[in-house]
Amino acid sequence: MAYTLGIDIGTFESKGVLVDVATGAIIAQAAHPHEMLVPQPGWAEHRPEEDWWGDTVRIIRRLLTESGVDPAGIVAVATSAIGPCMLPVGADGKPLMNGVLYGVDTRAEREIADLNAEIGEAAILEVCGNALTSQSVGPKILWLRRRHPEIFAQTAKVLSSTSFITHRLTGEYVIDHYTAANFSPLYDVGKLDWTEGLTKGIIPLDRLPKLLWSTEIAGQVTAAAAAETGLAEGTPVTCGTIDAAAEAVSVGVRRPGDMMMMYGSTIFIIQVTEAPVRDSRLWYAPWLVPGQHASMAGLATSGTLTHWFRDQFARELSREDAFPKLAEEAAASRPGANGLIMLPYFSGERTPIHDPKAKGAFFGLNLTHTRGDMYRALIEGIAMGTAHVIETYRDLNAAPDRILAVGGGTKNALWLQATSDFGGVPQIVSEKTVGASYGDALIAAIAVGAAEPEDIAVWNPAVESIEPERTAAHEKHYALFRRLYEQTKDIAAQLSVPE
Template sequence: MTFLLGIDIGTSSAKAVLFDVETSQIVAVAGQEYPINHPAPDRAEQDPDDWWRATVDVVKRVTSEAKVHSVAGISFSGQMHGTVMVGKDLKPVAPAIIWADQRTGATVGELIPLLGAEAYAAMAGTLPAAGFMAVTLLWLKQHDPALLGRIHKVMLPKDYVRMRMTGEVATDPSDAAATALFNVTTREWASNIVDKAGLPADILPDVRASVAVAGYLRADAAAELGLRAGTPIIMGSADQPAQQIGNGLIKPGRGSVTTGSGGQVSIPFVRQAGEVLRTDPRLHVFNHAVPDTWYVLGATLSAGLSLRWLRDLVGLKGVVEAYPILSAEAAAVSAGADGLIFLPYLSGERTPHMDALARGSFIGLSAHHTRGHLARAVMEGVTFALREALEISRELGVSVDTLIAAGGAMESDVWRHIQADVFGVPLQRTLLKEQASVGAALIAGVGAGVYRDFDEACQRTVKYGDITEPDAANHARYDVLYAHFRELYPRLKGDFHRLAEGW
């Protein structure tokens, strides 16, 4: 029997999946949480060695459960944007500054004018945002040059774990693209941005294809993990393209909508010969793990987080059935929540506003609205925000006729139907769980030669389940409400900023 090991280094936990190639099934899965440290209100840091300890734990658990200690390949999925800093001894010189860190908010405004928003996005596929490596390194240059001087190499979170296995420092194009320091067309570091920002180019890692062999499992790491030394270690990718692979999204035509803590619309596309890569400063165009493929990514910061906030606010915190209760109450309310609209900007917003000072709001609240109305309005408001990302993606010429629904919120029937109705596009779910970790396992399989390519890997592995079709009447109703939704942020932006800044 042939097994693959996929490891996901997420924001809150590490997860390992042991995958059986012959049956195309998960044999064992394990997760282990680790903390996000907040030494100041605007800081979000993690100890890279927490990732390693968690990885050792989950790998030993899945291999012990399945009584399997030899795999054909290992690869990775990882949280995006963050900055891991190591010295010449390849040990961390400081805690990793992850994507959720907000200390660099003001620095973003200094970096973009170096090229201008349109030119920056055309080269990097994205504008920088707080928590992106480009902005973090510029902040260190300005505020902690001594630390910057101690850095031998930087990398992304999953790269650190892979380095602990192989001793090799590198990253892949999909993770490099998420730094806002990478030329997504030429697939190399954007020297123009690096030079204009005055950053040391020598600390940036080599970039290797997501399916390239990064090295082989060293004896010391093998002993810790309980695996065979010499196992091929494949580069891996950022979590979004890994999840796309786990959902079978390797070609144009299908996209995914993920509603977890945050929300993402992600759609793969290819560039025709001689065609200039299309970008838009309001969202991200990043390199896929699939060769010669890119994907459009639009993100809203508070998707499931908005419903969790409401859950706590209305007295359901700690109630085991809190989300089913809110879903049932929301389902009893008609489309449009009886004139109540929610703006889901509880943590600022990315697509399309790129505004850290945007704030959440209920618009149209009246005495007859109930908890169910609030719950439905939250679900609809988050979905309207995701529709903005979908429509901008289409403006770039990216086609999509079906969306794969992912994320914990899609366990809610009512929220899934709301999304189909708002988008006017069928939603479908995959039957396999743990898409990011499975995607990492499939990357390992392609890189190790178990599969010929991603076409074969996905054809053998990905199976789809039920389809949620849009309701035409609700879609027409939501078109009207969506137009209202889009008008609200421009009207309220000044108020948001004044209130956020304390007048």
């Protein structure tokens, strides 16, 4: 029998699966939690050695031990991780600081403004396919160069999270095109290559990883990595990609019009398109294979908010009991949460408003409101933020043909239904909602010719459809949600000014 192994590093948890290539059956799976570090407001970090590589080693060893599979039977390994991230490493490949996370980290706001002024927003969008936002890695590298010149001087390469794991497995410095497109203004989407055409003031291009497609083999497991992980030396390892892309693969996103709705620490959306969709409200990248395109969107905080609410307002409940109890209380509150609206901008917001100064808020509170009303308002606020993204796709004549839901949040029936209701869209839920690590296992199989993309229909068939139940309350609250942000964003911006 032949197996593939997929590893994914998420914001709060890492997961791994060992899969039978012939059937897509999961032979073993493992997970390990870690924390997102927030050293100051607007910052978000991981410890690369402990959270990225450490979790990778722990999970692989657990999969091999629990399955009893001979490592020689694993035909390929693929990894994914949160991203895009920014991690400088020295000449020995060792991290020089914590990894700076994706768009939830807004530390480079000044650098974004300076690069827009220097280059011009229109020129950046034309060459890079993306506006500069908190998701962009280029401004974060510039932040490093300006604020920590001593670290920048030691930097041999700047990696993303997946690049770091691939390097530790293979010794190679590589990055996939999908991830590289988030390094604006350093990546030219037309030429599919790094560029200094817009600015030379960020980093020499030889300090960036080699570009590959996600289904290309980056290298083989080294003797050192084999000793740490238990894998067989010489096992092929793919280039890897961002977790959201692998998650999309896991539920069958593969043709134009397919959209993934990922319910995780953030909502992340990927739609495969026939041609590039270039709009400053969304993100663009080449898809995982040549000739295909992807249009992306993402909220800054989603599942993270449910964890925040549980930790702050349900402390008397155990972790096992908290979410079921909160869901029960929220279900007793009717749609509209008895007149409450929640703005989910607890760490600014990414698409479509790209406002790092946006603030979270519960609006409309009175003495009759309960914890259940507040939790329902929180879920509906996330759903309305998602509906705003779906509305943006419609405005661009790029509405999805089908939406495939995936991620841990799919276990939250209230969240799934609210997303369909406010967005006015049906959603498909597949049999397996393991997520990105399962998509990695398929990518690994494709990379060595052991499977085709279409095999996902057999590996992971659809089992449920969530139909929208849009009411007058949904229409009213969504309109008020949109107005509430517009009418308070100047106050939010003032709150961001240090006293």
